[in-house]
Amino acid sequence: MDIGPIWRAMLKNKAGFVLIALQIAVTMTIMVNAFAIMQERANNVSRESGIDEANTFALVSVSFDEYDSEKMKVLIDEDLALIRGLPGVRNAVATNSFPLRQGGWSMALQLVPGTQTADAVGSAVYFVDEHGVDTFASNVIDGKNFTPEQVTWKPLDDNTWPAYGIITEALGKELFPGEQGSYVGKSFYINENDPVNIVGVVERLQAPWEGWSGVERSMLVPQRRSSEFQRYVIRAEPGYRDELMPQIEEMLANSNKDRLIRDVTTMDEVRKLAYLGDTAMIKILAFVVGMLTVITGLGIVGLASFNVSRRTRQIGIRRALGATKPAIVRYFMVENFIVSSVGLIIGGILSVALNIAMVEAFSLEPLAWYVIPIAMIALWTVGQAAVAGPARKASSISPAIATRSS
Amino acid sequence: MLKMNKVSKTYRTDTVETHALREFSLTVDEGEFVSVTGPSGSGKTTFLNIAGMLEELTSGSYELDGRDISKLNDKDRSKVRNEKIGFIFQSFNLIPELDIFDNVDVPLRYRGFDASERSRRIEASLEMVGLASRMKHYPAQLSGGQQQRVAIARALAGEPRFLLADEPTGNLDTHMADSVLDLLTEINESGTTIIMVTHELSLADRAKRNIFVRDGQVSDGPPEMQFASAANG
Numbered sequence: 067m068d069i070g071p072i073w074r075a076m077l078k079n080k081a082g083f084v085l086i087a088l089q090i091a092v093t094m095t096i097m098v099n100a101f102a103i104m105q106e107r108a109n110n111v112s113r114e115s116g117i118d119e120a121n122t123f124a125l126v127s128v129s130f131d132e133y134d135s136e137k138m139k140v141l142i143d144e145d146l147a148l149i150r151g152l153p154g155v156r157n158a159v160a161t162n163s164f165p166l167r168q169g170g171w172s173m174a175l176q177l178v179p180g181t182q183t184a185d186a187v188g189s190a191v192y193f194v195d196e197h198g199v200d201t202f203a204s205n206v207i208d209g210k211n212f213t214p215e216q217v218t219w220k221p222l223d224d225n226t227w228p229a230y231g232i233i234t235e236a237l238g239k240e241l242f243p244g245e246q247g248s249y250v251g252k253s254f255y256i257n258e259n260d261p262v263n264i265v266g267v268v269e270r271l272q273a274p275w276e277g278w279s280g281v282e283r284s285m286l287v288p289q290r291r292s293s294e295f296q297r298y299v300i301r302a303e304p305g306y307r308d309e310l311m312p313q314i315e316e317m318l319a320n321s322n323k324d325r326l327i328r329d330v331t332t333m334d335e336v337r338k339l340a341y342l343g344d345t346a347m348i349k350i351l352a353f354v355v356g357m358l359t360v361i362t363g364l365g366i367v368g369l370a371s372f373n374v375s376r377r378t379r380q381i382g383i384r385r386a387l388g389a390t391k392p393a394i395v396r397y398f399m400v401e402n403f404i405v406s407s408v409g410l411i412i413g414g415i416l417s418v419a420l421n422i423a424m425v426e427a428f429s430l431e432p433l434a435w436y437v438i439p440i441a442m443i444a445l446w447t448v449g450q451a452a453v454a455g456p457a458r459k460a461s462s463i464s465p466a467i468a469t470r471s472s
Numbered sequence: 473m474l475k476m477n478k479v480s481k482t483y484r485t486d487t488v489e490t491h492a493l494r495e496f497s498l499t500v501d502e503g504e505f506v507s508v509t510g511p512s513g514s515g516k517t518t519f520l521n522i523a524g525m526l527e528e529l530t531s532g533s534y535e536l537d538g539r540d541i542s543k544l545n546d547k548d549r550s551k552v553r554n555e556k557i558g559f560i561f562q563s564f565n566l567i568p569e570l571d572i573f574d575n576v577d578v579p580l581r582y583r584g585f586d587a588s589e590r591s592r593r594i595e596a597s598l599e600m601v602g603l604a605s606r607m608k609h610y611p612a613q614l615s616g617g618q619q620q621r622v623a624i625a626r627a628l629a630g631e632p633r634f635l636l637a638d639e640p641t642g643n644l645d646t647h648m649a650d651s652v653l654d655l656l657t658e659i660n661e662s663g664t665t666i667i668m669v670t671h672e673l674s675l676a677d678r679a680k681r682n683i684f685v686r687d688g689q690v691s692d693g694p695p696e697m698q699f700a701s702a703a704n705g
Contacts, residue, residue, distance in 0.1 A: 068581055075569035078610075383565045386526055387626070388554020388582040390547050465553070466526040468565055469517050469638050 072401050083405050086369050090409025090445060091416055093362045098417035098441045099424060100351040102433050107344040113281075115165035116234075116270035118203035119333035121156070121302045123311055124164060129294040131324035138292040139219060141322060148321060149298065149314055150197075154306030159201040160290060162193045163274045164299050166333070166340040170274035175241060175285075179259045187240045189233070190273030190284035193220065198286050199232065201301045202271055207235065209250035209266030212288040216265075220289045227256050228289050232266040236282035262287075276340045294325075307332065362445070363452040366405075370398055370456035374463075381460050382467030391461035398457035399450060406449040410442045417441070473665065474500040474523065474634065479532035481518050481688075492518035494688040495532065500667060502633075505660040507679035508669045515688035516669045517638065523667060524557050524636045525549045537633065554582050558627030558664075560656075562639035564619040566611040566626075572598065573607040576626045583630055597625035601655065617648030624655060628664075635659065637668040641675060653678050 076083050127145065129138065142160050149158040163170030171193075174186035192198065195217045199206060209232070216230050233241070238249040249264050256262050273284045302310050311330055319327045338345075374381070381394055389397075421433045481493040492515050500506050510516050521527040522534065525541060534542045541552060559565075566575050573594055580590040598604045601621035603614075611619055620640060627635055637656065641649035657678060660666045668679060676682050684691045 071570055071574045071577065071581075074571070074574060075567070078569040379565075380567050383561075383567065384578060384582075385550070386524070386553065386559055386565075387579040388550050388630075390550040390582075392547075393550075393582060464527070466521045468559065468561060469521055469524075469526060 068397065069400060069404065072397065073404055076401065076404065082369050082372065083408075086365055087405050087409035087412065089362050089365050090406055090449070091413035093358045094410055094413025094441050094445055095416040095420055096358055097355050097445070098413075098433065098437055099420050100355050101437055101441065102421060102424075102430065104348045104351050105434070105437075106431055107348050110276065111341045111344050111348075113272070113276075114270060115272045115333075115337070116202065116204060116268070117165055117333065118301055119337060121304055121307050122164075122201075122203070122299060123302070123307055123330065123332045124167075124297060124299045124336070125311075125315060125318075125330040126328050127296045127298065127318060127325050128328065129296075129322070129325040131294075133294050135221065135292045138294060138296075139290075142290070142292065142296055144321065145296070145298065145318060146197075148317060149300055152310065152314065152317075154303050154310050155314075156301045156303050157197050157201040158298055158300040159194050159197045160296050160298055161198065162291065162297060163190075164192070164202070164297075164333075164336075165272040165274060165284075166276055166336045167274040168276075168340060172273070173256050175237075175254045175256055175262075176258070177241065177254055179255045179261070182258055187237070188280050188283065189237050190275070192271075192284060192286050193289045193291055194286050195288065195290055199266075199268065201299055202286075203301065204232075204268035204271050204286075206232070206266045207269050208248050209264065211266060212286075217288040217290065220291050222291070222293060225257065227260040227262065228287050229261060229263055230265045230288055231256075231262040232268060232286040233264055234268055234271050234282060234284050236270075237285060238264075238267055240280070240283055359445070359448055363448050366402060366449050366452035367456060370402065370453045371459075373398070373401075374456045374460040377460075378463055379467055379470075381463045382465050385463065385465030386468040394461040394463075395454075395457040398453050398460055402449045402453040403446065406446050410445055413445075414438050414442065473502045473504075473537065474498075474667070475533075475535040476522070477533045477535075479522060479534055480530045481515075481522060481527065482530045492688055493522065493529075496685075496689055498683060498690060500665060502665055503660070503663055505657070505666045505678075505680045506668070506683060507676035507681070508667060508683045508685060509671060509673060509676045510685035510691075512671065514685045516671070516685050518688070519685060520636055520638050520667070520669045523634075524559060525553050550582075554579055555630065556633045558630060558632035558635045560620070560623050560627050560635060560637040560640045562642040564611070564616070564623045564643070566619055566622055568611050571608050571610050572603065572614075572622050575611065575622060576629050579626060579630050593629045593631075594625075597629040598622070600628065601625045615648070616644050617651060620644060620648070620652050621655065624652070624659075628659065633665060635664055635666045637666060639670055640668060641670075641672075649675070 146158055146160060149155055171191045172188055173191050174182050175189050176183050176186040196212045196214050199211045212230060218228055241254055242249060249267050253261050253263050271284050273281050275281060315327050315330050417438060424430050425432050476496055476498045478495040478497055479493055480495055483490045483492060496519060508516050508519060522529050529542055533540060576594045576597060577590055580593060595604060598607060601624055603618060603621055641652050644652060656666055670676055
């Protein structure tokens with residue numbers, strides 16, 4: 067390797083190389099931190115909500131008949147019986163919300179009764195019956211599902227809470243930090259003073275708010291609400307969802323003319339809408355990083371082309387003195403490797419510094435250890451690819467140029 | 473040693489065909505100091521380019537050390553150039569960004585010598601041209617004569633069989649030119665074959681044999697050239 071003389075020659079002609087090294091450094095800094103943001107967003111987008119999204123859809127029934135609590139209970143039971151009785155329906159539940167919906171109910175949970183304490187833990191609350199666990203595809207990893215006897219109707223003007231709950235594992239870890247063993251049988255308080263006994267633990271069921279830091283904390287309560295506004299979540303057998311959606315919409319609309327069926331939505335659409343901001347951010351950052359990389363590549367091509375033109379005679383002299391064509395290509399490749407290395411070392415330091423600042427300012431995840439080496443390899447590759455054309459052009463310069471008058 | 477037989481070199485553009493060498497034949501034996509003179513455009517530089525394998529010939533044959541080199545590929549031509557031929561150019565052709573040590577080092581690196589061998593050769597060749605104390609100087613810090621001495625050191629460091637000199641004193645004043653020619657004579661006396669292209673008949677007199685080129689062919693040359701040849705011969 068001719069690194070020594072190439073490095074010394076570069077020091078004699080610093081300006082262009084310094085500018086390109088700085089451009090590489092800035093590109094790397096932006097690339098690495100943009101990648102960190104993109105990775106965080108991508109991780110968010112790829113998180114599982116816990117429900118069987120591919121086969122689940124939801125719809126809303128809004129009754130405009132005069133409100134009668136008992137009539138509503140009958141209507142809800144009839145609706146659910148009709149839905150559950152359809153071929154292709156695995157299960158269905160009337161609930162207040164579901165993961166990724168962006169709207170729902172949350173409560174502060176605490177281990178001691180009384181006025182809400184600072185260490186109270188926030189949790190999403192889903193009102194369900196004994197079909198809730200299966201409809202939400204939640205895997206009960208400890209304890210058991212609600213029994214029909216545990217399920218109650220919640221009057222609209224009543225603020226009492228049922229005595230049972232099924233929590234997510236993440237909620238258990240937050241409620242009982244450091245405690246080993248089963249959460250089943252433990253108790254906590256909701257609504258400051260209402261005790262809840264944990265009957266089951268599910269592996270995962272996200273809260274409706276995908277951007278919430280406690281998105282993995284949610285609980286199911288065995289309670290149904292007899293309001294005129296009902297949200298049904300339906301889990302179809304695999305392959306039946308699209309067929310069932312219009313069928314159930316029509317069936318419910320025909321079964322009771324005094325209501326409106328709307329917001330018939332698949333979970334795929336709900337997810338897409340929930341992560342619209344994240345996916346847009348990923349695309350924008352990818353575009354910016356792509357453009358920066360292209361601009362850096364073009365800068366390297368420009369500098370290398372300029373150097374080839376400026377050093378045409380020198381290249382001819384080197385050829386006359388015995389340099390083969392590959393040796394000339396190698397010269398420019400090594401030169402670019404050195405410039406890139408300087409830029410990437412500076413870029414590596416700047417990347418870490420910027421990431422520390424961003425972690426502190428925006429609570430981002432710190433950079434994964436492998437991001438910087440990957441970015442270095444990527445930019446080294448871009449640099450080598452960018453310089454390859456001008457280097458090949460340089461190698462085609464005739465050694466006879468050495469004997470021409472300067 | 474060096475044998476060109478009916479070598480022709482033609483440059484072609486879309487509209488013009490220029491015959492730079494026409495059936496040029498020449499034999500140079502080991503240890504000779506041959507000058508090649510001729511008017512501008514006569515083909516001297518083309519001859520030098522062909523001899524130094526800087527260009528390919530159009531037709532004819534060229535043997536160097538008994539090897540037909542007209543059919544070699546670029547890699548082998550580069551290797552032969554590097555190992556057997558040392559070049560001295562009119563405008564010195566030192567690389568301005570490199571110091572004297574690194575300039576002399578350029579062909580040695582292409583040769584693949586290790587660092588200690590390169591260092592030994594560089595120091596010895598710079599010692600020979602009297603510039604061992606200037607190793608860390610850059611070309612711009614030296615006079616024209618000193619730069620040409622560095623170029624000679626670079627040409628000699630690889631211990632080539634041939635030295636091809638293209639107007640080696642063309643950019644030097646008389647005093648420096650004499651000093652460079654003295655050095656070339658000394659090198660030739662130590663056994664290196666030298667072919668020197670020049671348009672100055674007075675310099676050609678320093679060679680042991682003179683070749684006059686006209687219209688791309690070896691010619692009898694002007695009367696003064698014949699006289700000079702006879703006097704040297």
